[in-house]
Amino acid sequence: MADPKGFMTTPRQEWARRPVEERVRDWDEVYVPGALLPIISKQADRCMDCGVPFCHEACPLGNLIPEWNDLVAREDWRAASDRLHATNNFPEFTGRLCPAPCEAGCVLAINQPAVTIKNVECAIADRAWEEGFVPARPPERLSGKTVAVIGSGPTGLAAAQQLTRAGHTVAVYEKDDRIGGLMRYGIPSFKMERRHLERRLGQMRAEGTRFRTSTSVGRDVDAAELRTRFDAVVLATGATAWRELPVPGRELQGIHQAMRYLPLSNRVGEGDLAVSPLSAAGRHVVIVGGGDTGADCLGTAVREGAASVTQLDIYAQPEAARDEYAEPWPTYPKIYRLSPAHEEAGELRTAPAAHADARVFAASTLRFSGDEGGHVRALELVEVDERRQPVPGTERTIPADMVLLALGFSGPDREDGLVEQLGLVLDQRGTIARDIGFATNVPGVFAAGDAARGQSLIVWAIAEGRAVAAAVDRYLTGSSQLPAPISPGDKPMRV
Structure with missing residues (x-):
């Protein structure tokens, strides 16, 4: 030191x-x-x-x-x-x-x-x-092997860069019109400006990685046919099947999934739209879900000029310090954290009916109610106990003419046909099943990231990408010098 x-x-x-x-x-x-x-x-x-x-x-x-x-x-x-x-x-x-x-x-x-x-x-x-300490590192020689990486989030990009540097010819397929996955259209630029992503993509292009945008494997390209064109395929499609909220009034207009809302706002930043068709400007916004995606919606709605913004979290408000018995060091504790978005909402008093940071803790949605035109106008909530059961007599109604559902994701999207076309086996969670070497039941097809692990953090996504690259390199050449920081069964430290 x-x-x-x-x-x-x-x-x-x-x-x-x-x-x-x-x-x-x-x-x-x-x-x-x-x-x-x-x-x-x-x-x-x-x-x-x-x-x-x-x-x-x-x-x-x-x-x-x-x-x-x-x-x-x-x-x-x-x-x-x-x-x-x-x-x-x-x-x-x-x-x-x-x-x-x-x-x-x-x-x-x-x-x-x-x-x-x-x-x-x-x-x-x-x-x-x-x-200038991070120049492009193209391989000294090519292996003659080809790899298709499906998905351009952090897992897919990490796998692609590692495999390209190992000498394989790599093509990344992305269903959207730009590379980056959730880093492009899911995460607001006030958390990470897009110039950081563009700079790294420029490095990868200089190294030889090829990108295929606006190409949905399963829809635009048959997944089984794609498998025959490449020596190996890496599935890094993410966990994009969002969770629903099956309560009365869900059919009302003005209730949207967070991942419908955030991409449109980010497209405004990309210059594709002058104004988002789902803008929160002038609306009373309620966000259902207390995680990072909900906080991203909160910061976005504040910047769009919402009349009010409230975030509902089904969990009780955490303590300010670690509970040494329930979550001892060095595990990642569930403590009260004030993100920049919550700091903004608190200082601007965006949610008079909520706590100081716009969050209502220990709250569950009972139903939505709307007007004669079928548009949502209010949300009825109830307080819940530590078992997340409703507490009688705590029901109340808050105004809501725009509701954003940020309830997380359950696994890969099944609507594109990729799973069926390849004949992939899913596990009991609905994610892609794989063995200890990241291999699926289909020879030459590997799965990594949220599509196989389930919804996780960006560091786990990059670790999965690096590890699956080593597995693919070994499959193609018989051995690998690429680092493999984790195995599919590794989990975060917890009690």
Whole structure:
């Protein structure tokens, strides 16, 4: 470590956010530009270089966190970039989008605020691009083998980059008109500006990865026929089958799935639309679902000028600190967190009927009611107990002329025909079944990411992409030097 007493002398300091009143008027990232680099070397110096770095275990990528913390503290940015990219293809993505289970596993977090690992990671990635430390790495020779990757989210892109660098000819198929999956159309630009994605895609194109957009495998291209054209196929389609809310009034107009709403808003940012046809402007918006997708809807609705925004979370409000008995260190605890979107909603008082941050905790939707024209106008909710059972006498109604369902996803989309055309076996959860080597029941077809694991974090998605690439490389050549950070059965650390 650069400073053996750094964790005792330097308090935790995070990347400053722009003032709420300023940032809700645009779609730029919420953080103050240029405010991270002046503080980050001292923050990296807080790393203890502990004997058993549990941050490694908390992160499925196995990031070499103490090593690049030390290098940043010494301001050796090139070496820090090399160590960071040794385990992570896209640290500029994870440094912005990951909830940082590594920080929950930081040894310092046992009795002090954790090292700002996520901020250090982001600083390294951004500095690496600025200084030219991440040039394209095309293979020295080609293997003569071809691979089709279906899906261009973080899993598909990580698998494609690894396999391209190993010398295979890789084509990525994406059903949308642009590459990126949820990073393109699901995540608002105030969390990650699209320039970061475009920059990495430019690198991948220079390395030789080929992209096929507006091509839905199963609809536009028969999946079984595609299998005959390639030596191997990687299924990285994600878990896009969203969960429904079967309550009275669900058929009313104005009730939309979050992943119908968010892509349209992002298309405005891409210049495809002047105004979203599902804009929240002037509407009383209720978001059903307390996760990250719900928070993305919240921040988007605030920027679109909603009259009010309320978010319903079926779980009770978490405590501010970790419950050492229920969720001991180094597991990722369920604690009260204030995302930028919740901070904005709270400061702007977007939901007078809710708590200070626009969330109503321990709340379940009973029914929707509408007007004579069949449009939703109100939502009736009820408080629930710790078993998520309704508490009698707690029913109340809140105005809602736009409702967004952010209830998560259950598995891959079955409507495109891909599963049936390939004859894939699904497991009991509805995700694609695979063996310990990521292989499906169809020879030469592999599955990775949310389509097989189920809905998870971006770090798990990238880890799956790197691991499936090693499995495919081994299938094609008999052996592989590519890293495989996880196996299909690996799970996050939990009690």
